[in-house]
Amino acid sequence: MAQTVGDHLLGRLREWGVEQVFGYPGDGINGIIASFGKAGDRPRFIQTRHEEMAAFAAVGYAKFTGQVGVCTATSGPGAIHLLNGLYDAKLDHVPVVAIVGQTERSAMGGAYQQEVDLQALFKDVASDYLVEVNVPEQLPNALDRAFRTAMARRAPTALIIPSDLQDEDYSPPAHAFKQVPSSAPGLAAPTLVPDGAELARAAEVLNAGQKVAILVGQGARGAAAEVEQVADVLGAGVAKALLGKDVLSDDLPFVTGSIGLLGTRPSYELMRDCDTLLIVGSNFPYSQFLPEFGQARAVQIDIDGGLIGMRYPTEVNLLGDARTTLAALLPLLSGPTDRAWRELVEEGVARWWGTMERQAMLDADPVNPMRIVWELSQRLPLDAIVTADSGSVANWYARMLRIRGDVRGSLSGTLATMGPAVPYAIGAKFAHPGRPAIALTGDGAMQMNGLAELLTIRRYAERWSDPRCVVCVLHNNDLNQVTWELRAMGGAPKFEESQNLPDVSYADFARGIGLEAITVTAPDELGPAWERALSADRPAVLDVRCDPEVPPIPPHATFEQAESMLQAVLKGDPDAFHLVAQGLKTKLQEALPGRRH
Structure with missing residues (x-):
């Protein structure tokens, strides 16, 4: 035939x-x-x-x-x-x-x-x-x-x-005019190293710094060891763009965590106070979270010349892949003898994780969404793959999930579209069928398309050597991120007709199609629920009833944002009293270390 x-x-x-x-x-x-x-x-x-x-x-x-x-x-x-x-x-x-x-x-x-x-x-x-x-x-x-x-x-x-x-019969291209042949499939990734003179210029800038900050993105993923060595030599702190969250372990004391609106206070302070900036494999777009223009001398390393030097006025741009460029740069570096800056960064990171734990343990009605991700972090398998959806869940993924071991994670970074967490997890299971995958999603994204894809998970689970694929739904019946944006950016109260979601039991749906199903309605149930899901012999759904009024407060809540929130309350936000109470309790944890509320 x-x-x-x-x-x-x-x-x-x-x-x-x-x-x-x-x-x-x-x-x-x-x-x-x-x-x-x-x-x-x-x-x-x-x-x-x-x-x-x-x-x-x-x-x-x-x-x-x-x-x-x-x-x-x-x-x-x-x-x-x-x-x-x-x-x-x-x-x-x-x-x-x-x-x-x-x-x-x-x-x-x-x-x-x-x-x-x-x-x-x-x-x-x-x-x-x-x-x-x-x-x-x-x-x-x-x-x-x-x-x-x-x-x-x-x-x-x-x-x-x-x-x-x-359906036509296939015939290959001939050695003929206006026919184009091809060659055997395959393409080796290039190894690009910048010119030696440019490396020397970059080293001069970095060696002159007393307060060095490093920002890494997904382009640094293959260079984790080199980033860590550079940070040690320069006495630097390292912040991570959201797509680079899994580049370095959060157990490293100088890693300040995510940066930006969804980021951490140590990352905000790292950029606010540094005098030198090294950007590695990141196209992080929000320049307002980088040092003030002119405050820091800057070097950038990227493999894409079209994206280099466009987020911050960098002094030296090194076109090359992160691993080989950093390896070539390392012998030229000599950091400050005074390690006070590194010590200050590490103290801030330690305080921040303490703050995050206190915020996660705050009472809420019925469950604090921060605690959902905090409890996962305590039990996360070291080879897990974690996906997160857009919305308020992205805040908790960015701040609360602690990367350790070989954990991988991602979300829709630049498009920030709703709906990819569950299909990302499906793609992850076909990529690594022997590793557990965990999707963190809001109920808006779950109703948009995640429920249907549970059928896909059920259908193909038998093909995965490790059947664990856990979908955790933050169930608050609110399109929560937009609700907070209305309040914080526009000073508008929550408009229930656009923001409220119809209630449905995600656990009942999952149970009905043969998946492990767990409903959580109290904070003390979270730990055992994660343990049950992560030890199940089949994919699982965690349906967690959580409080929509726990605020995703930016690392540097501004006066204007506070004023907008107050305006929203004064204009008759339907959850005004509970909103203010949760916001005050959450923010107090930053001001009162060591106390629980």
Whole structure:
């Protein structure tokens, strides 16, 4: 039997080492789906409940492996649904290849069913590489370029394949005019080291500093040992951008934790008081959380020349990968003999963790959401993968989750979209089937799409050597982050028609489809609930009833934000008294160390 274009596509994916494709079927990719069947489901077709979830799962897989995630969808609506997940990949610099069907070529331009201009649709999100394959000979080069571009530029790329082409007999490109060959799949990551003179300039800046701060992002993930050595030599504190939260252990006494609105007070103070800044593999966008312009001399290391020097007026920019650049820089560094700055940083970090524990243990109605993540941190397996959704849960993930051992974690960083925590965890389980995955999500995201993806978890759990996939729902019946933003930024009271969510038992749903299900309604139940979920022989859902009025206070709550909050209360916020009481109790923990309330 002749090999079809769909058959060759799957064969080429296998050559690229692709083990699964996340997707949802439709007649625009029927030829490809038929090829999955003929190939014995190699690579495996992982059916999510929605195409957007397929894209998110591919992003999660790519984030936790460093390899290309692959997703597929049919023409028209299926292709449209991929967009949000692909934008998540684009903004977080993650390699993903999307394979999308299209209406038959003979019908194009005829206002046919599900005919959408996919070239226009994907032009922005797949701007690094987007191509429609129109003849069989075009396929290998197009697919290989999509993979190589996704890997080299850490970006999503897209292949559009009309449905009728998928069933045509495959013929390879010839040694002929206007035909383009390709080469065997594979691409080695480059090792880039800056010029020696530039390294010397950078060392001069860093050696002159007395109060050095280091900011690391996800680009420093392969350079944790080198970052730690540089920090020791320079007597520096290290703050972590949210996508770099898992780069360094939070047990290191000089690691100040996350930075920004969701960050910690030690990170805020580190940047406020430093005289020198080293940025490694981070494109953290909020310059107001970096030192005042002109306050600190700065050096930046990044592998992407297009993103370097654009967040802070850096004096020396080193274009190179983090590990080899830091290794080359280390012999040139000589830190201050006075370690007072490092000691000050470490004292602030120790105080902060004490403050976080006190805040987590505050009474709330019924459960303090900070305690949910605090109790997880005490029991977190050292090989766990943790995903977090957008919303107020991201605050607690950023501040309360203590990274140790080989723990990995991520969330939608730059797009900050709702809904990726559960599909990220699914992608993580296919990336590392022998490691436990934990998704932290709010009830808004859970109602948006997480409930449906519990069915995907149940369906595929038997393929994972470690079946533990825990979904923890912060159940407060409120779109909480937006509620707080209304109060703090606009001085507006909570508008219940837009903010309140319908009540549902997430545990009952999980139990009904055969998952481990645990409902938590009191703080003392949290520890045992986490232990039960993390020792279960199947995926589990923790449905935790928590207080929506525990404030996600920024590390430097400003006068303007306090004034806006007061205005919201005076304008008749429906939870005004409880809101003020919880806010005062929480903030007092920073001012009164050693006391519990």
